[in-house]
Every structure is written in C-alpha cells, then in structure tokens.
Amino acid sequence: MRVNAERLWQMLMEMAKIGATDKGGNTRLALSDQDIFGRSLLLEWARKINLSVHYDEIGNLILRRSGQNDTESPIVMGSHLDTQPKGGRFDGIYGVLAGMEVMQRLTEENITTYHPLELIVWMNEEGARFTPAMMGSATFVGILPKQQAYDTTDKKGVSVYQELIRTQQLGKYPLARPFQAYYEAHIEQGPVLENNQVAIGVVSGGQAILWLDIETRGKAAHAGTTPMNFRKDTMVGTAEMIVAVEQHIIEKFPQGLVTFGEMQVANSSRNTIPEHIQWTIDLRHPEDDMLMAMEVATHKLLNSFAVQRGLEVRISRHWFSPSTCFDQVCVATVQEAVDQLGYSNQPIVSGAGHDAINIAKHCPTTMIFIPCIGGLSHNEAEDVHFNDAGRGADVLLNAILNYDQKYARSMRQKQAEAI
Ligand SMILES: [Zn+2]
Incomplete structure (x- = not known):
C-alpha cells in the first residue's frame, strides 16, 4: 500500500x-x-x-x-x-x-x-x-x-x-x-x-557526542622584538593541534567527526603574541568505544604539541551523550x-x-x-x-x-x- x-x-x-x-x-x-x-x-x-x-x-x-x-x-x-x-x-x-x-x-x-x-x-x-x-x-x-x-x-x-x-x-x-x-x-x-x-x-x-573545553597557555610577548625562536606562541601551537587532531580523526576514525567551533583569545591584539586561548572540540562517533578512543588520541596529540611549543594545555570534559x-x-x-x-x-x-x-x-x-x-x-x-x-x-x-x-x-x- x-x-x-x-x-x-x-x-x-x-x-x-x-x-x-x-x-x-x-x-x-x-x-x-x-x-x-x-x-x-x-x-x-x-x-x-x-x-x-x-x-x-x-x-x-x-x-x-x-x-x-x-x-x-x-x-x-x-x-x-x-x-x-x-x-x-x-x-x-x-x-x-x-x-x-x-x-x-x-x-x-x-x-x-x-x-x-x-x-x-x-x-x-x-x-x-x-x-x-x-x-x-x-x-x-x-x-x-x-x-x-x-x-x-x-x-x-x-x-x-x-x-x-x-x-x-x-x-x-x-x-x-x-x-x-x-x-x-x-x-x-x-x-x-x-x-x-x-x-x-x-x-x-x-551517534555519541563528547564536548571538550581546552585551554592553551604560552607567553605574551612583543610581535616586533621577540625573535621567532624565543616564542611560546599559543596561537600557532593551537593551530597545529587543531590540524593534527583533524588529520588523525580523518585517518584513523572513518566514521568520526570533529569540529572546533569556538575560540577566545584573551587580551587579543594584533601586535602581541597571544598567551591564553580557550577553545572547544566537539567529537562524535556512532560507537561509544570509538568516541572514547578519539578522546584519548586527542589528549595525546594536544600534549605532544604542547611540549614541542613549550605550552601548557588543559583539557576538560564539558558534556557527554552516549550513542x-x-x-x-x-x-x-x-x-x-x-x-x-x-x-x-x-x-x-x-x-x-x-x-x-x-x-x-x-x-x-x-x-x-x-x-x-x-x-x-x-x-x-x-x-x-x-x-x-x-x-x-x-x-x-x-x-x-x-x-x-x-x-x-x-x-x-x-x-x-x-x-
Ligand atoms: Zn527536526
């Protein structure tokens, strides 16, 4: 019918x-x-x-x-x-x-x-x-x-x-x-x-959804007087983290989704190297276990880029909804x-x-x-x-x-x- x-x-x-x-x-x-x-x-x-x-x-x-x-x-x-x-x-x-x-x-x-x-x-x-x-x-x-x-x-x-x-x-x-x-x-x-x-x-x-709150912290410094090798640049470090997480999810989690939707740069100014950035990650996957694996991988990547750039990184869970x-x-x-x-x-x-x-x-x-x-x-x-x-x-x-x-x-x- x-x-x-x-x-x-x-x-x-x-x-x-x-x-x-x-x-x-x-x-x-x-x-x-x-x-x-x-x-x-x-x-x-x-x-x-x-x-x-x-x-x-x-x-x-x-x-x-x-x-x-x-x-x-x-x-x-x-x-x-x-x-x-x-x-x-x-x-x-x-x-x-x-x-x-x-x-x-x-x-x-x-x-x-x-x-x-x-x-x-x-x-x-x-x-x-x-x-x-x-x-x-x-x-x-x-x-x-x-x-x-x-x-x-x-x-x-x-x-x-x-x-x-x-x-x-x-x-x-x-x-x-x-x-x-x-x-x-x-x-x-x-x-x-x-x-x-x-x-x-x-x-x-x-699908399961996980929201993470991230804080990255480096050192504020003058854009004109700080040589490139003296910087703890929070913006560039954060950008590297974002690209690396996206790449990893694409390569390792074919059904996974990742979105970086919010970013607040504290005391932002065009001629100061940013010190403190708060940002968000939205991770999704049809299976809870895979979502947890995505979370673990995200932690690892963020920590390793933080070390390379001399930054501090803090990651906390904001909300989790199982599949x-x-x-x-x-x-x-x-x-x-x-x-x-x-x-x-x-x-x-x-x-x-x-x-x-x-x-x-x-x-x-x-x-x-x-x-x-x-x-x-x-x-x-x-x-x-x-x-x-x-x-x-x-x-x-x-x-x-x-x-x-x-x-x-x-x-x-x-x-x-x-x-
Ligand atoms: Zn509807």
Whole structure:
C-alpha cells in the first residue's frame, strides 16, 4: 500500500504558508502564535478523519485513532511543527504530516489497526525560543523535570507555563504513558543520502557526542622584538593541534567527526603574541568505544604539541551523550517495508538530535530518513523532492502496519494458547 503523495505535498505546502519568510522558509517558534496556527491547521485535517484530540501536561499535541483493541498501548508516529527562526519548511513538519497522511490513507482504506495509533506533535523541539531543545519529549520521558520545563523563560522573560496557558495547549494527558513503539520520519539534514542517490535512510541510532573545553597557555610577548625562536606562541601551537587532531580523526576514525567551533583569545591584539586561548572540540562517533578512543588520541596529540611549543594545555570534559541504538524489531519493520516497496536504501546513523532519541529511552523506537536537497537544513532554502516525500511516508505506513500485524499475530496466538 502507498500513501497519496499528492495530498501529502499539498499539506506540506499549506503548512509552509504559516510563518512564511521572504526567502521561502518558515518561522514558527515554539508556542508562538504562528506555532499555534500551525497546530490549528493540523487539527482541521485531524477532525475531518475523526481523530480524537488531546494535550498532555507539557503541551505535546496528541491525535489518536482507535484500534481494534483500544486498551493496548498505542503505536506512535511523531515529530515537531516548531521551526528555527528563518528555518525550513520540512525539518520536523515532514514527520508530522507524513504521519497525518498515514492516518488519512488508513481511514480511506477502512483499515483498523490492532493497536490504537497516535500522531504526536512534540512541543519545542528546536530549542530556539526556550532551551533545552527537544523539551516536550524530554519532559515526557522524565529526563527533564516538568517544573523545570514550565519555569524556562524566553529572552523576554515569558515562561513556558505562561505560554502553555495563553495558547491553551496545556492538557491532562499523563506524561510517560506506555507506547507500543515510536516511529519518526525526518529529512536527513545532511548530504549522504542525496550523494549516494538513495531514497531511504534506515536509521540504526544516534551517534555519541563528547564536548571538550581546552585551554592553551604560552607567553605574551612583543610581535616586533621577540625573535621567532624565543616564542611560546599559543596561537600557532593551537593551530597545529587543531590540524593534527583533524588529520588523525580523518585517518584513523572513518566514521568520526570533529569540529572546533569556538575560540577566545584573551587580551587579543594584533601586535602581541597571544598567551591564553580557550577553545572547544566537539567529537562524535556512532560507537561509544570509538568516541572514547578519539578522546584519548586527542589528549595525546594536544600534549605532544604542547611540549614541542613549550605550552601548557588543559583539557576538560564539558558534556557527554552516549550513542543511541534504535530497537532491532522497529528497524527490521522499516527494512521490511523498504524491501516490500522496492526503494533504494542504506543504513544510516542520525547526526542530529531528535525527539526519537529521547523516546528511545521509553519504548522501542526508530526513524526513517529521506534525502534533502544539498543536505541543507536549519536554512530557509531547505527543500526535498516530491517523490522522496511520498516514498518516506510509504515506508512509515508499511513499517507501522508490519509492526502492528506482527504483534497482533503474537497476541492472538497467546490468547489462543490461553484458551
Ligand atoms: Zn527536526
């Protein structure tokens, strides 16, 4: 079975009119009026197919379709409708509307699944107005205490709780309700699928992330009076370290990523040799062990360059997030769906944070990626091909049916055995 790709595309284009920016993107910050207009448009579609509407205690919006056995916990699809300031039309929105199209298609075909189905719009995924990101899903699974989320304020001092009340998004549906499984379709937000000319990314999990804070210290001296062989030049030493770490990661860790995103030169002046630099390293790898090996290698390289240049170096961990391994059964149902549909595909690891990474701590979870043009995301120019949008939703539909039927079958067998 396939979705109606045309209808999905029309929904995407309708949604893109809300909070549209001059350069073809969207601005719908979490719990802003625009965000609520987006949710209202989704509700119009939901009501046409009689989905029941609920809100939970952190403003996640839940659209529910009854199953044959409504006491079972639901199979859940979801993503987010909020965007970055001047963000794209597909990041998050795609997963929500692919889910809505699945609901519409099942209704059209008069199919009642064994489990109830839910489509969830997670509150504040982007973290652009209220930090941290992925707030709705983090609060749902209990990583973020509810009160802390409520008390979070934006730059104007307006709290999440005030906005939940003002926009009438606060409900009574309990957090941490059991889910049978969770599926999130999303644009890749990177260039890999497009580059490999592959339609579907079968996502196996999310990569581990390690943030290091580095301090390098040499000696401040006059740019005009200090001969080259008398210098303890912190800038040049730091530059050497950066290049060496990058080279090492490229050569020894083919799946590793390293980024040097921040650098503060203390008392910087164009005619003084810098004495003290604070900088950051962001290391990522799909496997925790390999990430640890990258950390060890980084320490070794930094220390050896510090010795050569006569510098002091201090390295400290700022944050570590272990890798996420998605549920094998869920991943298998996606692979099965892709094979049934005959779409080109490859395994892939999520490089970005997603609500699914939080929900994976709560229930069997996986994701489905589609290519995005030029790998662009968090950008007004973010775009996808019509065919890819349809294919991703086809996979979502069939993966969910596969999961539902597998479990329905095993439940019926158990019931039969009990009799
Ligand atoms: Zn997203």
